[in-house]
Amino acid sequence: MKKLSLAVSISLFGLFGIGSANAEPGVTSNTIVIGQSAGFTGTAAEEVKQATAGAQLYFDIVNKQGGVFGRKIVLESLDDGFEPKRTVENTRKLLNEKNAFALFLYRGTPTTESILGAINDAKVPLIAPVSGATSLHEPMQRYLFNVRSKYRDEVGTAIEQLSGMGLQRYAVLVSNDSFGNDALEGLKQAIKKYKLPEPVIANYERNTVAVEGAVKKIFDAKPQAVLLICTAKPCAAFIKEYRLAGGQQQLIALSNVSSQVFLQGLGKDARGLGMTQVFPNPRSSSTQISKEFMTALKTRSELSDSYPTLEGFISAKVLVEGLRRAGNKPTRESLVSSLESMGGYDLGGMLLKYGPGSRDGLSFIELTVIGKDGYVLR
Numbered sequence: 001m002k003k004l005s006l007a008v009s010i011s012l013f014g015l016f017g018i019g020s021a022n023a024e025p026g027v028t029s030n031t032i033v034i035g036q037s038a039g040f041t042g043t044a045a046e047e048v049k050q051a052t053a054g055a056q057l058y059f060d061i062v063n064k065q066g067g068v069f070g071r072k073i074v075l076e077s078l079d080d081g082f083e084p085k086r087t088v089e090n091t092r093k094l095l096n097e098k099n100a101f102a103l104f105l106y107r108g109t110p111t112t113e114s115i116l117g118a119i120n121d122a123k124v125p126l127i128a129p130v131s132g133a134t135s136l137h138e139p140m141q142r143y144l145f146n147v148r149s150k151y152r153d154e155v156g157t158a159i160e161q162l163s164g165m166g167l168q169r170y171a172v173l174v175s176n177d178s179f180g181n182d183a184l185e186g187l188k189q190a191i192k193k194y195k196l197p198e199p200v201i202a203n204y205e206r207n208t209v210a211v212e213g214a215v216k217k218i219f220d221a222k223p224q225a226v227l228l229i230c231t232a233k234p235c236a237a238f239i240k241e242y243r244l245a246g247g248q249q250q251l252i253a254l255s256n257v258s259s260q261v262f263l264q265g266l267g268k269d270a271r272g273l274g275m276t277q278v279f280p281n282p283r284s285s286s287t288q289i290s291k292e293f294m295t296a297l298k299t300r301s302e303l304s305d306s307y308p309t310l311e312g313f314i315s316a317k318v319l320v321e322g323l324r325r326a327g328n329k330p331t332r333e334s335l336v337s338s339l340e341s342m343g344g345y346d347l348g349g350m351l352l353k354y355g356p357g358s359r360d361g362l363s364f365i366e367l368t369v370i371g372k373d374g375y376v377l378r
Helices: 006-015 045-064 084-096 109-113 116-122 151-164 178-193 212-221 232-244 260-270 288-297 307-326 332-340
Strands: 031-038 072-079 102-104 170-175 200-204 225-229 250-253 274-277 353-355 358-361 366-369
Touching: 031 045, 031 084, 045 072, 045 260, 045 288, 045 307, 072 084, 084 109, 084 116, 102 307, 109 178, 151 178, 151 225, 151 250, 151 274, 151 366, 170 178, 170 212, 170 232, 178 225, 200 212, 212 232, 225 232, 232 250, 232 260, 288 307, 307 332, 332 353
Parallel strands: 031 072, 031 102, 170 200, 170 225, 225 250, 250 274
Antiparallel strands: 274 366, 353 358
16 A cells, blocks of 8 residues: 655645635534445455444434534545545545535545645544554554454454463465554564564455455465455455365454354354454343444334444544533634543443543454354354
8 A cells, every 4th residue: 555645745735725715614504424435345345334323323323412512413425435545536526515514434544644644734633534553543543543453353352262271373364555564563562572473464455256266375374263354345355265165174364354244144154253343242131332222223124233334433432521511612723622521421320441541442342253153152
């Protein structure tokens, strides 16, 4: 993934309206406009749609109750096809044409990384990007507030579990981009920590399903377990082709592919799949936020009770609380200060890690196993 050139960054500085006469765009007497760019088409489309639906579910509840200080939340969503260049273009449109007050629920590591410099220059908050990349945490970005846990921690949890089961020889299917590179760094750290052999690495090109070469390389390596660092469509293609080829080893995927459509689409191949999760089971009766989510879903039976839908719901709850704390005359800076004040805020059994020196959000991670019906067993 190529980085944006200095010239492009300078041009974006102008495009994103630095020093605009309209100090707080997107805020009217009865609305607050929130902007989103994400891949509603592309290899992560289903997860994007479900997360957005979960966020809109929460916004609808708030709006029905009168909004935030009488202002209803309007979510303006644009499709970037999971391509960074389009993310940059969409962000310009959201800020200059849609007058978004803040940005929200962007999807992907390369896509989100592509606009970090621009949002810092424009001083526009971005809340809850759907990425666990370390680059979004370190160094801390003043205008970026993470909600989900880091990919490296997910990988570390998976390797801890596998090594504890006596499985030591791994192969990895990994996306050839900054998302894949970040998760691989987490794997290297875990391999060193548990003194394990070097894994076999098989790359595929991002935003494609070209995994045939990776299937052969991993099958021939005969690992004891396979870690899947990929988006939904290439992950599904690999799992089906690998099982068809006779590969029976334990497979573990990360949380970014946890949509119900992905799991149901795998059919019988979903059974036994391990998956790290960075949010609690949406159907859990022991977690308050899950119970709140399932109660909200009762009026929207067409929505999926999936992890991505819950992530959108929780992310929207974070944003709304920040808007409430920003007061009746919100500014972008007051929203930043309000979000910073939410350190220790209880979302319903989950505590946020925010403060002047932290934008980490949540630290929840658990390893789950998928049953024969395509739902999480534990």
